[in-house]
Amino acid sequence: MLLITASRRKRLRRQPFPPDWERILDHGVPLYDLLPAADREELKGHIQVFLAEKQFEGAGGLAMTDRIRVTIAAQACLLLLHRETDYYPGLSSIVVYPDEYLAPFEEMDEAGVVTTGTDRRSGESWEQGTLVLSWQDVQMAGVDGEGAYNVVLHEFAHQLDAEDGITDGTPFFPRRAAEKHWLRTLEAAYGRFKEEAGRGRTHVLDPYGAESPAEFFAVATEAFFENPRGLKEHHLDLYEELGRYYRQDPASWPAIISNGGES
Numbered sequence: 001m002l003l004i005t006a007s008r009r010k011r012l013r014r015q016p017f018p019p020d021w022e023r024i025l026d027h028g029v030p031l032y033d034l035l036p037a038a039d040r041e042e043l044k045g046h047i048q049v050f051l052a053e054k055q056f057e058g059a060g061g062l063a064m065t066d067r068i069r070v071t072i073a074a075q076a077c078l079l080l081l082h083r084e085t086d087y088y089p090g091l092s093s094i095v096v097y098p099d100e101y102l103a104p105f106e107e108m109d110e111a112g113v114v115t116t117g118t119d120r121r122s123g124e125s126w127e128q129g130t131l132v133l134s135w136q137d138v139q140m141a142g143v144d145g146e147g148a149y150n151v152v153l154h155e156f157a158h159q160l161d162a163e164d165g166i167t168d169g170t171p172f173f174p175r176r177a178a179e180k181h182w183l184r185t186l187e188a189a190y191g192r193f194k195e196e197a198g199r200g201r202t203h204v205l206d207p208y209g210a211e212s213p214a215e216f217f218a219v220a221t222e223a224f225f226e227n228p229r230g231l232k233e234h235h236l237d238l239y240e241e242l243g244r245y246y247r248q249d250p251a252s253w254p255a256i257i258s259n260g261g262e263s
C-alpha cells in the first residue's frame with residue numbers, strides 16, 4: 001500500500017463520525033448494536049474510509065441516500081475488523097436497485113449449448129470493480145428468526161474470495177499454513193453439507209451453499225454473523241475456521257431479538 005494512501009486512510013479513520021450516520025447505525029444495522037464497544041469504534045473508522053473511496057450509484061429509479069450508503073458500508077466493513085485490510089481493492093462501485101432486479105445471463109452446458117435469458121437477483125459481485133445489491137433485500141438482513149440471510153455479507157464475502165485472483169471459496173491468506181488449514185476444514189465441511197443438502201436436511205446454512213465452494217463460503221459468512229450460535233452448534237469446525245479468518249467470535253455477542261424471539 002502506498003504511504004500516501006495509508007496516511008490518508010489514517011486521517012479519514014480519525015475524523016469525527018457524523019451523528020446522522022451514528023443514528024443510521026443504531027436504528028438500521030442490528031449487527032452494529034451487538035458489537036463490543038472497541039469494535040464499534042474500529043468499524044466507524046473503516047466506514048469513513050470505505051465511503052470516501054467507493055462510488056455508490058442508484059439504479060432502477062433508486063435515489064441514493066446516506067442511509068443506504070452507511071447501512072451497506074457498515075456490513076461490508078464488519079468483514080474487515082481486526083485484520084490488515086486494503087478495503088476491497090478490486091471494488092470501485094456499488095450499484096443499488098430498489099428491489100430484486102432482472103439480469104441477463106448466458107450459460108453454456110457441457111455439450112456446448114448456450115442458453116440465454118434473464119433471472120431475478122438480490123445481489124451479485126463481479127470480479128472486476130462492481131457489486132450490485134437490492135435495497136429491499138439489504139433491509140431483510142436478520143429479520144427472519146431462524147435463517148441467516150444477509151445479502152451484503154454474502155456479496156462482500158465473494159469480494160474477499162476474489163482478492164487472490166480466483167473466486168473458489170478460499171480468500172487470500174498471507175500465511176501458507178493458515179491457507180492449508182482453511183482448505184482442509186472447508187473441503188470437509190462442504191462435502192458434509194452437500195450430502196445433507198442432497199438428503200434435503202440442512203441446518204442453519206442456506207442450501208444454495210451446496211452450489212459451489214464459493215457459494216458455501218458466502219452463505220457460511222452470512223450464518224457466521226447472523227446465526228452464530230446455530231452455526232457453532234451444527235458446524236463447529238466451520239464456525240471456528242471462520243472465527244480464525246474473521247478474527248471475531250459473534251457467538252459471544254448478545255443475541256439479536258427479532259420477531260419476539262432469539263435468532
Ligand SMILES: [Zn+2]
Nearest residue numbers: 154158215218
Ligand atoms: Zn453468491
